[in-house]
Structures are given as C-alpha cells and as structure tokens.
Amino acid sequence: MKIASIRVRFLVSFTAIFIISLILLVFGVLVSMVAIAGDVTSASQFYTHYFAQKPLSAQEENLYLDLKYMAKKQPLLLEQQQVWMNLEKKRLASLKMGLVVRKENRVLYQSPSLKDKQLAQALPPYEPANLKVRDTLEINGQYYSFVKFDYDCPDQAEGSLYLLKKVNPFTELVRKSLPLFLIVLLILFVGSNGYIYYLVSRSVIRPLLRLEQAANRIKEGELDFHVRPVSHDEIGKVACAFEEMRSKLKDSVEQQGQIEQSRKEMISSISHDLKTPITSIIGYVEGIRDGVANTPDKINQYLMTISAKARYMDHLIDELALFSKLDLKQAPFTFKKIHLQAYLRDYLEERTVDLAKAGFHVRHEWPGTPIWVWADPEKLARVLENVLDNSVKYGDKEEKRLAVIVSGGDDKATIQIEDNGAGIDFPSISRVFERFYRAEPSRSSRTGGSGLGLAIAKQIVEGHGGRIWATSEKGQGTSIFFTLSVAGEQREKSVDH
Ligand SMILES: Nc1ncnc2c1ncn2[C@@H]1O[C@H](COP(=O)(O)OP(=O)(O)OP(=O)(O)O)[C@@H](O)[C@H]1O
Ligand SMILES: [Mg+2]
Numbered sequence: 001m002k003i004a005s006i007r008v009r010f011l012v013s014f015t016a017i018f019i020i021s022l023i024l025l026v027f028g029v030l031v032s033m034v035a036i037a038g039d040v041t042s043a044s045q046f047y048t049h050y051f052a053q054k055p056l057s058a059q060e061e062n063l064y065l066d067l068k069y070m071a072k073k074q075p076l077l078l079e080q081q082q083v084w085m086n087l088e089k090k091r092l093a094s095l096k097m098g099l100v101v102r103k104e105n106r107v108l109y110q111s112p113s114l115k116d117k118q119l120a121q122a123l124p125p126y127e128p129a130n131l132k133v134r135d136t137l138e139i140n141g142q143y144y145s146f147v148k149f150d151y152d153c154p155d156q157a158e159g160s161l162y163l164l165k166k167v168n169p170f171t172e173l174v175r176k177s178l179p180l181f182l183i184v185l186l187i188l189f190v191g192s193n194g195y196i197y198y199l200v201s202r203s204v205i206r207p208l209l210r211l212e213q214a215a216n217r218i219k220e221g222e223l224d225f226h227v228r229p230v231s232h233d234e235i236g237k238v239a240c241a242f243e244e245m246r247s248k249l250k251d252s253v254e255q256q257g258q259i260e261q262s263r264k265e266m267i268s269s270i271s272h273d274l275k276t277p278i279t280s281i282i283g284y285v286e287g288i289r290d291g292v293a294n295t296p297d298k299i300n301q302y303l304m305t306i307s308a309k310a311r312y313m314d315h316l317i318d319e320l321a322l323f324s325k326l327d328l329k330q331a332p333f334t335f336k337k338i339h340l341q342a343y344l345r346d347y348l349e350e351r352t353v354d355l356a357k358a359g360f361h362v363r364h365e366w367p368g369t370p371i372w373v374w375a376d377p378e379k380l381a382r383v384l385e386n387v388l389d390n391s392v393k394y395g396d397k398e399e400k401r402l403a404v405i406v407s408g409g410d411d412k413a414t415i416q417i418e419d420n421g422a423g424i425d426f427p428s429i430s431r432v433f434e435r436f437y438r439a440e441p442s443r444s445s446r447t448g449g450s451g452l453g454l455a456i457a458k459q460i461v462e463g464h465g466g467r468i469w470a471t472s473e474k475g476q477g478t479s480i481f482f483t484l485s486v487a488g489e490q491r492e493k494s495v496d497h
Helices: 002-037 041-052 056-072 075-079 082-094 169-176 180-220 233-290 294-328 342-348 352-357 378-394 453-463
Strands: 097-102 106-110 133-139 142-152 158-167 336-339 362-364 372-375 402-409 412-419 468-473 476-484
Touching: 041 106, 056 082, 056 142, 056 158, 075 097, 082 097, 082 336, 133 336, 169 180, 169 233, 180 233, 233 294, 233 372, 294 336, 294 453, 336 378, 336 412, 342 352, 342 362, 342 372, 342 378, 342 402, 342 412, 352 362, 372 378, 372 476, 378 412, 378 453, 378 476
Parallel strands: 362 402
Antiparallel strands: 097 106, 097 158, 133 142, 142 158, 336 372, 402 412, 412 476, 468 476
C-alpha cells in the first residue's frame, strides 16, 4: 500500500515538474516576445510575421517599398529595359535578389539570376486587393521566398511585380516543419521525463519490494539467506541494517536453541546426579530392613554409607542452589578492598591441615609489595575451595605439589593455582567450566562430583569482572588462572585484613 503511494507520489512530482517547466518555458518565450515585439498582443502576430510572412531586411524592405511606389505612381517605368538594368546593377545584385515583372500573362522581365524558366508561371496570379503579398514557393527543389505587388497599368492591364530571394532548403524545411518539430520535441520531453521517472522509481521501489520480500521470509521464520544491498544510498543503508537485524535474529534464535538444549541437559544431569545416591540409599535401607545387614557392625557400616550418600546429596543440592542463584544473578556480591597476599596466606593457613593430610606440599610465589583487589571475600573463598578441591581430588602422584602464584598488573591481578595431578586432556580443557561437565566419563567414579565446581568458580570470577581459564597437560598437572580488578589506592587497609 505504502509502496504504491510512493509510486504515485513520484508520478505526481514528475508531472508537476514537467508542467511547471512547461509553464516557465512558455512564460519565458512570451516575455522574450514582449521584449522583442513590444507587447503581448503582437506576440500572436509573431508567428504570422516571422513565419507566414517572410521577413525582409531593412534594405530589402526599402527596395520593395520603392518598387511599390514606382508601380503605383509611374507603372510604365517598370516596363523599361533601362530601369531594369539599373535596378539589377545598383540594388538587386548586392541584395542577391531577383525581379520578375508580369503584365497580364506576359513576363516582361525576369532577372538573369533567376534561371528557372518555369518560375514565372509558378508565381501567384494577380490579386487586386494585395492581401497575400509574401510567400514561399518551390521549383525543382529550389525554394524562393518572395514579396509581390499587384497594380493596375495605365492601359488597365493587370501588372504584378515580384521580388524573389533564394532560400536554403534546409532553413525552409525547418521553417515549414517547425510546428511538427515542436510536437516531436514535446513528445521527446514527455518521453524522457517518463523514462527518468521509471528509472528513479525503479531504483527506489524495486529494492523496497525486495526488502518487503525479505521481511516476509523472516516473518515465516526463514533466516538462512542474505539481504544484499544493491546501492550505497539510503535504501542500501536500510538493506544493510536489515541484514544486520537478520543475522542478529539468527544468532539469537540459535542461542535460544543452545540455551534450550543446555537446559534439557541440565535437567537430565540433575535427575541423574540425584537419582544415583537415592537409589543406593534405598538399597541400603532395604538391606537393613530385610536383615541383609545382620550384625551391628554391618548395620553401622550401612548407616555410615547412607549418611555419606545423604551428605553428598546435601552438598549437591547446595551447589545447585548456589549455581542457580549465581546464574540468575540473585546472589549479591559484597565487594571489599582486600590485600590479596594476606588474604591468600590466611586462606592457605586455614587449609594447611587438610592439605597436609592429603599429602600436599604447598608453596606460594607473589610480589612483596601488597596488591589490593576488589573482591567479595566469601565468594572468593568459594572459588579457591572449588579449585583446590579439584587439585586434591585429581592429585594422583606420590609427591603432590600445589603452587599459588600471584602476579599484579596495573589494573588486573592474576592468580594461578598449579598442581601436578592427573591433568585434563586437550578436548576437555575448553569445557571444564561448563556446568555438569566432567572430564572423566564415569560419574560414579571414586572422585564423585557433579561437575559444578568450576562452573560456580567461573560465575563468581565473572561476577567480579574477571576471567578464568585453565592450562593442563594430561598426566603432568593443571593450572587454573583467574583475574581480579586491582583497587586504586594501594595504601588503604582492607576491611577484613
Ligand atoms: N586440577 C584438576 N586436575 C585434573 N582434572 C581436573 C582438575 N580440575 C578439574 N578437572 C576436571 O574438570 C572437571 C570439572 O571440574 P569441576 O570442579 O567443575 O567438577 P567436579 O570436580 O567433577 O565436580 P564438583 O566440583 O562439582 O564436585 C572435573 O570433572 C575434572 O575432570
Ligand atoms: Mg570440582
């Protein structure tokens, strides 16, 4: 509907431009005529004067007037050889004109310059009123413009004199076909206007129609195509914007699909992870009830297993709850300015006993000058716990080593936790921060775990505006790196430390 209206608007504006230019042209011609001819009414006579009555130059007009005067006052002079010779020599030759004098049907004189013998016969007959005195005639392809005067001889005979001038056939042709020429010009004008209208409207309307088609395809849910701009103008820009919109929409639809997929996977993982311990709890409870555990020692052993499984479930549910809170951005961060080295030292001290129990030799490496960072101490502890727990869980060497290395930049501090454990193979390394991802295929292995530890660590580090990544060599060990923002004023003491 709108497109049709643009087409109509184009048509209207083109027609308006055409009409206005036509009016201006006519007005301009009229004004010029007034300037040349003196007034508007004489403009109508312009054509008759300049085209119908062939104009004469001032000298030619003089000669014509003299001849007219002679014909009226002394018509006999026009019958004298001497007069003809004189006229020929003194005036006609210089004006390149010819004279014909006719009495009744007899040609008295025909200038030698007018060679054509048929000319005298072709000249118009006597006409006493002298109404049509100027005209053009054509003989054997030669055009002559002439003025004539009809007079009465003293012997009552009808006399006619003609002053003739050869005209260029081309000029005459133009003169004759001027109205036709003007019509052709008008048709060309209209035609070229129409063609320009067609070109302009095509350059605007076609791309618009193409955009409409693209919009319809998008509406139908088809996103696998390209909207290519055909020009660099405004419409081209619209097409570019359209293409950008299509590709963003496609990305977002794909992203949505991925989210949907990962949600499905998450539900399946959660049900699997909860189902396994529940099944074994049920098995052990039934074992006690059915008397399979028939000694107090056995019952105690069963109860210990049930308790461990239940605690594992409790931990799992806690992790899930925390992860989902972080995912929904519902776990508020309380940022404080902390002295990074002091914080890490305190944390490692707290864990000295259990790390030593696990057989770890811990070392740290950090600059002497204090690094102050912005962090939520509790959540940062959770990151360290999840990373260190992994080092403990996946440590498989006789001599277990753990290193905490800190390096400070202008605006970021990087913390590296390095172990010499089992390591992660290459394709898995990029996925260990995904929720529920576990590099080992068996979920019910000795190490247990839900695959949420590093996903939680990632959420927390990103909540701090930092980045977390891992490097590893299978069988050699793993390094987890993460960054924290350095706090501006270094002198100020941390709230906690
Ligand atoms: N230090 C490490 N050494 C070897 N493998 C590691 C290490 N840290 C992580 N991984 C691998 O990355 C996977 C994901 O770790 P993540 O901590 O997220 O899950 P998890 O330890 O399996 O379970 P959870 O921490 O939730 O109990 C682990 O299953 C493990 O295969
Ligand atoms: Mg873990």
